[in-house]
Amino acid sequence: MNYRHAFHAGNHADVLKHVVLLALCDALTAKPSPCFALDTHGGRGLYKLDGEAAQKTGEAQDGIARLQAEAPRDPAVQRYLAAVRACRTQHGAQAYPGSPWLLAHALRAGDRIAACELHPEEAHVLRAHFAGDVRIAVHERDGYAAIKALLPPKHGATKFARGLVLIDPPYEAQLAEFDTALAALVEGLARWPQAIYALWYPIKQGRALQPFRRAAARLPAKSALRLELLVRPDDSPLRMNGSGLLVLNAPWQFDAAMRPALDALRVALGEPGATACVDWLRAPA
Template structure:
């Protein structure tokens, strides 16, 4: 795979994904039972925003750096910024946490995390970033295959009935990636219907997403939520104008909590034409 997330770490898409990821983790940990998180396309787990790759694109300047400078006081956004600061306290002022680091930061001693990364060098960097955390298993394997192999999750001979699957592919296959993700999510619903699933996707031109959203509406969930942050108008195929998250069976009241957080992110990161979307494609009963 040619995609390297180090070029894009801390951009507006990471900001959205990680704000929502932490909100879901906090909902899971509000109950005492152990939970499980599977990160299917985990990356290196920890990034340096001053290294040559990050500076070549400078995408973090319009993402996490801009958000830290404005520091919105909205609680979910502040929660995320506190996590970034905690990462920097441990790893240095230019550190940025990937989703595996944030999962380990947000989840508890009794919880378990599995992270998948196909590139052997990146998987090695991920193991180093996790620092030998016994809760975290790093698998140098395809994340979609891991959804079949690891779901439903078990620990200590017991099935874990609560948790999250984060699917964050690089979209090197472009529109074809949506089909792969759809079938993986449909299969995971049958294997682990109690789990939450969250798929990240880029937004360039909205019309290209319509067929997938029609497919997603057919998934047999209790509820399906779409969350999007557009930092500019979604009318150019040449750059990522925003990103979104398709969330299957989200925690209760997540949508209500996210509405002001999205507005805070739009205000902090948005350019002309910026917008947000928060709607159900399958409404909860």
């Protein structure tokens, strides 16, 4: 595995993913009972946008930097921008939070988080970032295998009825990764059917994802929601023109909250021809 997320931290895909992630966390914490979150591909958890990797690609300039300059007033986007500010207050003006940091920021003292990372160096940094946080267990292991090993979750005598599984692979296998991710979702739903599952995916050409969307609609979940942001027309198979999240068992009225959020992201981050979509691949009964 050669992927390093530091080259892409804070780009438009991260913005979408993290806006949605925080909204899911807030839906979970709206109820008093404890919850559990599994992050299958955690990376190093915290990034520096003035580091060599981020500076080499400059992707954050068209992501978080542009969004901060535009500062849309949508509540979900404002929630995300507030979290980025909190991260920078703690870690410096060029810090950018990865999903493990955002989970730690959004969840409560009684909640628990498992963050997985396969690459030894990245896992070492991830573990160091959260060494003082008893809520977080860092696992140097394959995130897909962790779904089988760690679900259904429990902590001591606590069994978690509610929670979130974030699957955010690097897609080094490109379209073949979708089959692996779908199989992982089937495994997870069999083990912990009441959880929310969120699968992030890149979009080069949307029509190539039609088989994935049809398969996602058949998954044994109560509902399947598609959220996609294309920052430019998907007329080139050679670049990532956008990204999406498949959310299974989405919280009540989550689609209504996300539609204006994605439209705000489209306006703030999009080039001419940008589009945003929030629709049910299978609506809740």
